[in-house]
Amino acid sequence: MRRYFLGKVLQAFLTLVFVLLFNFVLFRVMPGDPATLLLRGTSNFNPDTVEQVRADLGLDKPLPQQFLTYVADTATLNFGESFFLRGRPAREVIVDRIGPTLLLVGTSTIVSAIVGLIIGIYGGWRRGSAFDVGSLGFTLFVYAMPEFWFGMLVLMAFGAGVGPFPALFPTGGYDTPAADLTGFAHAIDVLNHMVMPFFVLTVAYLGEYAIIMRSSLLDILGDDFVQTARAKGVREKQVLWQHAVPNALLPTLTLTLLSLGYVFSGAITVEWVFSWPGLGWLTVQAVEAKDFALLQGLFLLFSVAVIVANVVADLLYAYLDPRVRAA
Amino acid sequence: MRPPPIEPPIVAPPVIVEEAPPPVPPGGPGKIAWARRRRSLSRSWRVYRKNVMGMAGLLTLILFIAVALFAPLLADREALKVTCECNGPPLSPPSIDFPFGTDNYGRSVLALTIWGSRISLLVGLLATSVAMLIGAVIGLVAGYFGRWSETLLMRITDWFLVIPFLPLAIVLASVLGGGLFVIIMVIGVTSWPSTARIVRAQVLSVKTRPYVERGRALGATNWHTMTRHILPNVGPLIFANTILTVAIAILSETTLSFLGLGDPLSISWGTILEFAFGGGAMGGGQWWWIIPPGLAIVFVVLAFTMCGFALDEILNPRLRER
Numbered sequence: 001m002r003r004y005f006l007g008k009v010l011q012a013f014l015t016l017v018f019v020l021l022f023n024f025v026l027f028r029v030m031p032g033d034p035a036t037l038l039l040r041g042t043s044n045f046n047p048d049t050v051e052q053v054r055a056d057l058g059l060d061k062p063l064p065q066q067f068l069t070y071v072a073d074t075a076t077l078n079f080g081e082s083f084f085l086r087g088r089p090a091r092e093v094i095v096d097r098i099g100p101t102l103l104l105v106g107t108s109t110i111v112s113a114i115v116g117l118i119i120g121i122y123g124g125w126r127r128g129s130a131f132d133v134g135s136l137g138f139t140l141f142v143y144a145m146p147e148f149w150f151g152m153l154v155l156m157a158f159g160a161g162v163g164p165f166p167a168l169f170p171t172g173g174y175d176t177p178a179a180d181l182t183g184f185a186h187a188i189d190v191l192n193h194m195v196m197p198f199f200v201l202t203v204a205y206l207g208e209y210a211i212i213m214r215s216s217l218l219d220i221l222g223d224d225f226v227q228t229a230r231a232k233g234v235r236e237k238q239v240l241w242q243h244a245v246p247n248a249l250l251p252t253l254t255l256t257l258l259s260l261g262y263v264f265s266g267a268i269t270v271e272w273v274f275s276w277p278g279l280g281w282l283t284v285q286a287v288e289a290k291d292f293a294l295l296q297g298l299f300l301l302f303s304v305a306v307i308v309a310n311v312v313a314d315l316l317y318a319y320l321d322p323r324v325r326a327a
Numbered sequence: 328m329r330p331p332p333i334e335p336p337i338v339a340p341p342v343i344v345e346e347a348p349p350p351v352p353p354g355g356p357g358k359i360a361w362a363r364r365r366r367s368l369s370r371s372w373r374v375y376r377k378n379v380m381g382m383a384g385l386l387t388l389i390l391f392i393a394v395a396l397f398a399p400l401l402a403d404r405e406a407l408k409v410t411c412e413c414n415g416p417p418l419s420p421p422s423i424d425f426p427f428g429t430d431n432y433g434r435s436v437l438a439l440t441i442w443g444s445r446i447s448l449l450v451g452l453l454a455t456s457v458a459m460l461i462g463a464v465i466g467l468v469a470g471y472f473g474r475w476s477e478t479l480l481m482r483i484t485d486w487f488l489v490i491p492f493l494p495l496a497i498v499l500a501s502v503l504g505g506g507l508f509v510i511i512m513v514i515g516v517t518s519w520p521s522t523a524r525i526v527r528a529q530v531l532s533v534k535t536r537p538y539v540e541r542g543r544a545l546g547a548t549n550w551h552t553m554t555r556h557i558l559p560n561v562g563p564l565i566f567a568n569t570i571l572t573v574a575i576a577i578l579s580e581t582t583l584s585f586l587g588l589g590d591p592l593s594i595s596w597g598t599i600l601e602f603a604f605g606g607g608a609m610g611g612g613q614w615w616w617i618i619p620p621g622l623a624i625v626f627v628v629l630a631f632t633m634c635g636f637a638l639d640e641i642l643n644p645r646l647r648e649r
Binding site: 155303 | 490498578586612628
């Protein structure tokens with residue numbers, strides 16, 4: 001177990017080094033010198049100032065030294081200054097946006113996992129029933145649709161109000177800025193803003209869980225121990241909930257854990273559609289402003305979250321299923 | 328970004344049901360092999376034809392491909408231009424002249440959607456080809472040669488699998504500057520790892536089979552063994568995987584274009600949605616501007632997915648109805 005644990009952690013560490021290298025190389029080979037990009041459009045854009053900025057950014061040093069500086073900076077969470085929010089450290093900008101993203105994507109991940117699980121269990125148990133066929137069709141449809149498109153439709157129907165649909169919810173943002181609410185009233189206001197993006201994300205994520213749960217339940221139901229349970233005369237309900245479901249839960253649990261790694265980066269387009277001031281919208285803003293310092297920091301954060309979630313999922317899996325450890 | 332894509336299950340090659348050995352056709356071993364492959368193909372097709380989901384997907388696909396191919400017959404290319412005289416009043420709801428209404432320049436949304444199918448399908452197919460090429464080569468080499476090349480290649484594969492796909496694609500596309508070619512390469516370069524893994528797993532099982540050993544004993548080179556014995560056996564698997572990857576590639580193109588990383592001059596379903604979003608179609612309630620390109624994406628992706636699942640069911644005996 002210890003060997004397994006160390007192996008996984010080492011692997012994750014290597015992946016992280018890869019990410020750092022990638023981040024470093026990519027943002028240095030890109031067309032257009034960062035110093036030029038930074039100064040373009042400002043009044044003091046001339047060769048001297050470009051040289052000055054290059055020196056400030058450390059771009060005149062040899063590459064290995066630049067890399068070490070980059071690693072040291074990253075280790076101390078110094079991501080450099082954001083271009084488009086001129087002068088603000090990228091880290092500060094990112095930290096500001098973490099809360100809203102966690103709130104929105106975290107809750108919708110958990111709710112969609114639970115609802116998806118239940119749909120998957122009922123579908124798999126009554127394979128071929130109207131419910132199963134209906135939920136499979138729905139799942140496929142949701143899988144095939146871009147989440148931001150669904151978001152646009154929901155926003156149009158219930159935010160702006162079109163035809164028969166009433167405009168029920170605010171069309172975007174995190175809260176009502178002018179209202180200056182505090183405490184409970186503020187929480188209600190935020191929830192009110194969250195309803196639509198939450199709904200969109202939950203529906204968009206549902207399918208994955210339902211499909212995984214359904215197929216793993218079907219796998220388990222074909223196993224011998226289920227037949228044994230039935231042969232012993234165990235009630236059908238008990239066969240499902242006490243024998244089949246606990247064993248079928250494992251893959252879904254892993255998927256949920258892995259998805260939690262995507263909490264930061266999971267809702268890039270949906271956050272943008274609903275102007276939800278989280279990391280996703282920040283990413284779009286960074287792309288539009290060509291703010292590479294910010295983009296670099298965001299990419300690192302997104303990757304680290306996923307790497308950590310992967311390690312946790314691996315370890316939990318090994319803990320719950322001894323066969324994995326032995327392999 | 329949705330949670331990590333479901334990795335398609337590892338597909339075993341079709342089980343060859345021993346039939347009475349057909350009369351040996353005249354000609355060399357190549358001819359015999361091809362005759363056998365043709366028989367196997369027509370057997371798979373017979374099974375596929377009975378699969379309702381697969382046939383529905385296939386018909387939808389044929390319809391969309393026909394629309395893309397015959398776009399010039401269905402809608403005048405001029406209608407894509409902002410300055411075209413054929414344009415109607417801006418943002419007019421569906422009418423007889425403009426069945427899907429018009430956008431903020433008065434362009435016919437129907438014409439945009441028809442022409443958009445070309446770019447969307449093209450990017451999806453080309454990006455998938457890139458991904459399949461990379462994935463197949465890496466999987467083959469890693470599986471066949473093993474040792475350090477396997478360790479190294481699988482490390483790289485794992486890295487690409489772990490790194491969140493959409494942020495990676497966004498970062499790559501925005502650093503490289505966007506545009507059609509960049510988008511194709513970016514999607515291709517980020518979506519090969521699951522193929523590489525599946526191919527490698529299959530190669531590992533195929534290369535231990537007796538006929539490969541027999542070939543080697545007869546003096547077959549690595550190249551011959553790989554291209555004549557291993558590749559044909561991994562082929563169906565790569566094909567099934569391709570179909571599923573196209574669906575993901577089309578969705579990715581849509582997302583990247585929506586984020587403004589596509590080519591603003593070539594209309595795809597993603598760019599139409601980007602324009603609609605930027606033009607405030609939601610606030611204005613111009614549903615006819617949003618629904619057609621979105622539904623087109625849904626149907627095409629659905630069609631590819633259904634074909635992929637159906638193929639999977641045929642090629643993977645484990646999945647057949649118990």
